[in-house]
Amino acid sequence: MKRVGKPVFFIVSILIVLLTVVSFTGISTIYGDKKTTYIKGGNDIRWGIDIRGGVDVTFTPPEGVDATKEQMDAARAVIEQRLVNLHITDNEVYVDYNKDRVIVRFPWKEGESNFDPEAAIKELGETALLTFREGNEVDANGLPSGVTKDNIILEGKDVKSAEAGYITDQATQKPQYIVSLELNDSGKEKFSEATTRLSQTKGTISIWMDDTMISYPSVNEPITDGKAQISGQFEAEEAQALADKINSGALPFKLETQNFNTIDPTLGMGARDVMVLAGIIAFLCIAVFVTLMYRLPGAVAVIALLGQVAGSIAAVSGFLPFIPSFTLTLPGIAGIILSIGMGVDANIITAARIKEEIYAGKSIDGAISLGYQRAFAAILDGNLTLMIVAMVLMGAFGPTDSLFAKILSPLFFMFGQSTAGAIYSFGYTLLVGAIMNFIFGVTASRLMLKSISRFKPFRKPWLYGGEK
Template sequence: MKRNGKSVFFIVAILLVAFTVVTFMGISTQWGDTKTVYIKGADDIRWGIDIRGGVDVTFAPPADTEGITNEQMDAAEAIIKQRLISQNITDSDVYTDYNKHKVIVRFPWPADETDFDAQAAIASLGETAQLTFREGKEVDSSTGLPTGTTESNIILTGSDVVSAKAGYQQTDSNKTPEYVVSLELTSEGATKFSEATGRLAGTGSISIWMDDTMISAPTVNTQITDGKAIISGSFTAESATELANKINGGALPFKLETTSYSTISPTLGTQARDAMVVAGIIAFALVCVFMIALYRLPGAVACIALMGQIALSVAAVSGFFAPFPSFTLTLPGIAGIILGIGMGVDANILTATRIREELDNGKSLDGAITTGYKRGFTAVFDGNITVILIAVVLMGAFGPPDSIFATILKPIFFMFGSATEGTIYSFGYTLIVGIIGNFIMGVTASRVMLRSLSKFKCFRNPKLYGGAK
């Protein structure tokens, strides 16, 4: 048991070093002009407009389209926002000009863009959105795509929908109005919908998909025969409007065309970004020297843990974790990573100081380590949980409308506009990832490694932990 305890340090340290190397380098193979990426690295990060620049594009219906309504323009905007969100592009701006029937979009270059071809970047958004109503809500957990019956059984398409409107109705149970989305179908769509709802009434659900993203999955309560359906649930006025816009977007009588586009110069630039990276490396080295000089062995362990925390932050934005695509990293996002690292340094300093105090009070080495982490964790937890709450509020108030934080908090913070949502959301995201990494690396991993090292006879001297001889 004692021998196994000693090996823990080497296992954890090797895993952290390997994770860091793979996170920054990635794993890929090159065969001729074809590159196959197995694990994404730092090069796969999608940098924000402020760092790498991007594209400014205007979408509009064909010139000969008549009778365009504001509701249809809202639906067109919803299409583009859905496409951006599905690609995890948060540093974007989408505006609608109702007078000229145009949608103006600003978004950053893709991570793998080398030719900076604006037309190729625009093509990633697509020209039209495909709306489908499918039986059930079976989703592949790894890809998010429909599977099983949901994949094979399409009940309705966008051409079967006449319109979708957000509204509210009186409920029979408590007489309190609730927000709903009402659907009106074509005669052919009403026939197909009647058959499906009759078959699934009381036992199943019909999911609604925009392209390959499920946007809703209401349960079928009764058979609907007249082509007029009501989608109810825990809607707010805003979420009901968003769902209606998305459904209308898939049923638009026109397709969106690119009328103009231009490239956007970065306000910061990749050279400044590279300089920030070099400065970060130097700062990390200086912090390590300070930690080791002042706190000795706990400081050395803290440096290994901080390295793992930095790697975890990079992995969370590069697309290292397969279910999550590359995240758009902006300048405020980098600030969030730095602040998270600062919280990690603070956590290790608190713990190392507690261990030294316990040794000075006459406790044994093992008792000082155990008590030091236990007492230090209280202060670390309080400080970190407060920052997490702030990050959640930022992500909810300024995040994309379909994100989990925005869904929960948007009704509370509805007064915030969307002009800064990309940059603020990026800051909140990297900050919360950094704090989570602090709990994993700065609290858990460092404790495991230090306890393992303390089992070696050569590391039993209290002076190595900052205590008296």
């Protein structure tokens, strides 16, 4: 058996304690009014709408309208832009193409008490006002002014479609992403006159959605056939986003509110506190149980389980500044609590195996080695099963741009996204818990138990389940 040094127990234990403290408190400095976060803690967790409170609303086209995928993407674009205009940046917007629905969730702001959700919902669902204007003059508030305010060249009704694509740059032979415009008959003549005039001075035509300028391309040549290209230093995603925004202004329908509900922040925070308390009680009960039943391996399992909980919190909070904080919902907290049970299960299986080997007459070192070796297959099967379930939940009910949704989309095309926030969070915490179980429940606990078993006071068989 490969021996583990005596200091390993203390090193691993100290690292787990440090991870636990830092994952809950974080590390940051405050200089004047500026706070610099080096490591994120529990206070940096983004709470879901079911905890923080907020609005959950579903928009649909009017009855009888069969919207295309492009129109639904355009509808999403206008809602996202309006959320930004309302300074609601912490939001979730999903499209269910199968049922022609746009699901929007946005939380209450901190300390918010007079927000009118019905007014915000009404504003989000209004048809976008798309305009093409001469120049790009703006006032101090970013609103059109001067020539730009007074000279509207096109409106949304004049635009037939916008499509992202690319052309090959002749100089570099690399793709150059563009947005192709096609105008209706109502806009061809107006656009021809404006581009003919502005091309002589290399002027610009700014594109506005409501009162927000979304682009301001230069006019290089007259465009008389109603087909134009907007080029620039676009990435593929940027070109598609611009096309979606332009299409949103040409939507032939107004979004209707199918249903919505609001959650009071007080109720959500109260539910969160109850769930956290339940988790603490569950952890303490498990710690007492495994220590009494399995003695030294049980005590080591408690330390490893503490590391697993800390690792789950770190994965949710973001831990490092360049990692985004994950939105944690009530089902997500339930996933963490459930993963605690899965984590202790791995340690119980191992401790029971060690106890059996002790009774079979094996030495302490041999019993520990065989216990972990023979328990690993069962632990692997259980956690792989849990990981598969978690990935199915994330792939089927997660955002369309999530990794698992992209990988598993051929299998889960029939699912909608109306429950994405809650179920996705639950699947994520389950998956993290399973991964942390391998790190702490298997690897860290084995290192600690092999290390501490080398100390003479801990080489008594009854400490591992044998008789005194």
